[in-house]
Amino acid sequence: MYQSKAARRMAVFALLAASLAAGSAMAQDKKWKSHMSTDEPDKLYRHYCAVCHGPDGDGQTQARFALDPAPRNFTNAKAREELSRDHMLQTLLKGTLTKDGKRTAMISWKDHLSPEQMETLVDYIIVRFMGGRPADNVHDHNDPRHKGHDHSNAKKVDYPYGLKPDAARGKTVYTASCQSCHGANGDGKGTDQRVAQIKPRNFNDQDFRDYATGFSLFSTVSNGRGHMPSWDKSMSNQDIADVSEYVLRTYVTRKPLTAAK
Ligand code: HEC
Ligand code: HEC
Numbered sequence: 001m002y003q004s005k006a007a008r009r010m011a012v013f014a015l016l017a018a019s020l021a022a023g024s025a026m027a028q029d030k031k032w033k034s035h036m037s038t039d040e041p042d043k044l045y046r047h048y049c050a051v052c053h054g055p056d057g058d059g060q061t062q063a064r065f066a067l068d069p070a071p072r073n074f075t076n077a078k079a080r081e082e083l084s085r086d087h088m089l090q091t092l093l094k095g096t097l098t099k100d101g102k103r104t105a106m107i108s109w110k111d112h113l114s115p116e117q118m119e120t121l122v123d124y125i126i127v128r129f130m131g132g133r134p135a136d137n138v139h140d141h142n143d144p145r146h147k148g149h150d151h152s153n154a155k156k157v158d159y160p161y162g163l164k165p166d167a168a169r170g171k172t173v174y175t176a177s178c179q180s181c182h183g184a185n186g187d188g189k190g191t192d193q194r195v196a197q198i199k200p201r202n203f204n205d206q207d208f209r210d211y212a213t214g215f216s217l218f219s220t221v222s223n224g225r226g227h228m229p230s231w232d233k234s235m236s237n238q239d240i241a242d243v244s245e246y247v248l249r250t251y252v253t254r255k256p257l258t259a260a261k
Helices: 005-029 041-048 060-064 077-082 083-096 115-129 167-177 206-211 214-223 237-253
Strands: none
Touching: 041 115, 060 083, 083 115, 167 237, 206 237, 214 237
């Protein structure tokens, strides 16, 4: 097909303009550079955070010798007292400053990570390193660490990674994978031969009922504890959320499996 030189040039210009416009819309809309998937939170954490905070979240890295302040240890009681989910999200968005207003090694990640990636990373820290128990929301803006934080969009989240659990499905998971140890009535007297020796948790205990939340159950079931196996290799995050919600409703909040929260 014949095209005049001018027409061809017009076509090339149009293409160029369109791709530039698309490019700049993308740059405005998604300034971050990373496109790593949020489906594998551990990979995301290892890629961006572990170099300073350590694979086990305890901050015991070589980087700590060069940094003042040193990277946070997420695993101690102090972290569970001070770091709420919102505060950590705001930290990722804004970075932190020293008392005299200088930037620390904890930079703002907003040009590098998407909002979804930031939420995933914070949830990963809570599940993996904080036993599913972050600080309650801290809204004290006089605390210098919260200066400039905006909690106006802060939402309460019961489960990590945006999961919406289905307790009725969780019952099936419980029967298949948990009942042999924890028992049909959650009393820790299942049919597994090791039960007398390893003492699975009795979910009817008051101290368990006082303490358990969706996030804390999700965390224990994922990571395991003592003689309790970890399930994150053999189950999907959805299965873990479902079975956690089943245990929560059956023994803690004692709500019907299918009714709204
Ligand atoms: C280059 C080193 C470095 C990297 C990489 C890094 N951090 Fe940090 N992080 C720090 C330091 C240093 C602090 C302590 C800052 C302070 O005390 O003000 C910190 C503190 C934090 C805190 C606590 C903030 C507070 O108010 O105490 C959180 C949450 C955090 N980092 C999350 C992350 C996440 C998630 C990543 C991965 C995206 C990450 N960090 C990557 C160095 C780093
Ligand atoms: C091999 C036996 C065994 C199986 C199977 C098992 N658990 Fe456990 N579980 C244990 C033991 C033992 C403990 C007590 C661990 C400890 O605290 O030392 C425990 C503790 C727990 C806790 C901790 C409660 C607390 O103190 O906060 C939860 C939650 C839990 N199990 C849930 C589950 C769920 C859900 C499943 C099924 C996906 C499951 N367990 C399967 C043995 C088992």
